[in-house]
Amino acid sequence: MKIPRLTDTTLRDGDHAVSHSYTPEQVRAIVKELDEAGVPVIEVSHGAGLNGSTIQQGFSTHSEFDLIQVAVETAQQAKIASLFVPGIGTSSELRKAAEIGISVIRIAVHCTEADVTEQYFRLAKELGLEAVGFLMMSHSQPASVLAEQAKLMESYGADCIYVVDSAGALVQSGVRERVSALKDALSIDVGFHAHNNLGLAIGNTITALEAGADQIDGTLRGLGAGAGNAPTEILVAVLNKMNVDTGVNLAILMDAAEEIVAPLMKTPIVVDRDNLSSGYAGVYNSFLLHVRHAAEKFGVGVSEIMEELGKRNAVAGQEDWILDVAVELAEKKGLKV
Numbered sequence: 001m002k003i004p005r006l007t008d009t010t011l012r013d014g015d016h017a018v019s020h021s022y023t024p025e026q027v028r029a030i031v032k033e034l035d036e037a038g039v040p041v042i043e044v045s046h047g048a049g050l051n052g053s054t055i056q057q058g059f060s061t062h063s064e065f066d067l068i069q070v071a072v073e074t075a076q077q078a079k080i081a082s083l084f085v086p087g088i089g090t091s092s093e094l095r096k097a098a099e100i101g102i103s104v105i106r107i108a109v110h111c112t113e114a115d116v117t118e119q120y121f122r123l124a125k126e127l128g129l130e131a132v133g134f135l136m137m138s139h140s141q142p143a144s145v146l147a148e149q150a151k152l153m154e155s156y157g158a159d160c161i162y163v164v165d166s167a168g169a170l171v172q173s174g175v176r177e178r179v180s181a182l183k184d185a186l187s188i189d190v191g192f193h194a195h196n197n198l199g200l201a202i203g204n205t206i207t208a209l210e211a212g213a214d215q216i217d218g219t220l221r222g223l224g225a226g227a228g229n230a231p232t233e234i235l236v237a238v239l240n241k242m243n244v245d246t247g248v249n250l251a252i253l254m255d256a257a258e259e260i261v262a263p264l265m266k267t268p269i270v271v272d273r274d275n276l277s278s279g280y281a282g283v284y285n286s287f288l289l290h291v292r293h294a295a296e297k298f299g300v301g302v303s304e305i306m307e308e309l310g311k312r313n314a315v316a317g318q319e320d321w322i323l324d325v326a327v328e329l330a331e332k333k334g335l336k337v
């Protein structure tokens, strides 16, 4: 197995889990430890990417550009990355983040919408950035479709394409097929980003590496959206046991996870019934809060609503389906709506 490049996204995916409340002091403390540990890439931005601080995505307590600036100033060896979702972010935020000093931009779209990324890959390359494609909700399409989408991104100038298991819905065979298909189709790096809704974040990441992935993601203590991500410290521990030397200092990561990140958690990151339902149904975790409200209001189960949304292939932006589904389920049960 080759030595993967590790990106820690505690300060981006983890931003969802702390309700966008990171402070400059917290960013400084986390970047300092990750950098000293030797983590090569550290991602910092609103959880939904640059310019995500809105009523729809949730307002941030501090300007993400201030947080990115702190990260750039603190890191001695690590590259600072940001996430960019076309439609949420615009060229102007991408330019500003590049000016502040990020080195890597990760451009994320639903996994059938690669065609909207062309202008942003081209701009990223003009700005001298490393550009990574992020195919979100990769469980929802077969490997062949992902490979076509990834090839489009490669043609726009991407340096790496990630299979992103946004809903934590993939099992190991699904990861293997998808990563292998991208490895066969592309001549650039392939990455894998896990969520833990089925309890498989670490196992799936190792499977991705066995299938040839070059880059992987983690977050300290698994802090991330939904059931969280693959914990960076556990990934390094497991890779050490497998004699894959990432060069990252495990002791520093364990201390940072325990002493800096664990105290930030409002609730522990666990695979509870609701997170498991969302992963099992393959529904993105941003639906969960609204599904919980609808379930309570109409007297139906969260898992029943999730199952139906999964059957309808709901993707981010279709949250308005939740009420229709809850009402239909309640009516079927003869409940008053």
Ligand SMILES: CC[C@H](O)CC(=O)C(=O)O
Residues within 6 Å of the ligand: 013, 047, 048, 049, 085, 108, 136, 137, 164, 165, 166, 167, 193, 195, 225
């Ligand atoms: C809204 C962006 C999203 O959180 C990206 C990501 O990490 C994922 O899809 O898992």
Ligand SMILES: [Mn+2]
Residues within 6 Å of the ligand: 013, 166, 193, 194, 195, 224, 225
């Ligand atoms: Mn994620």
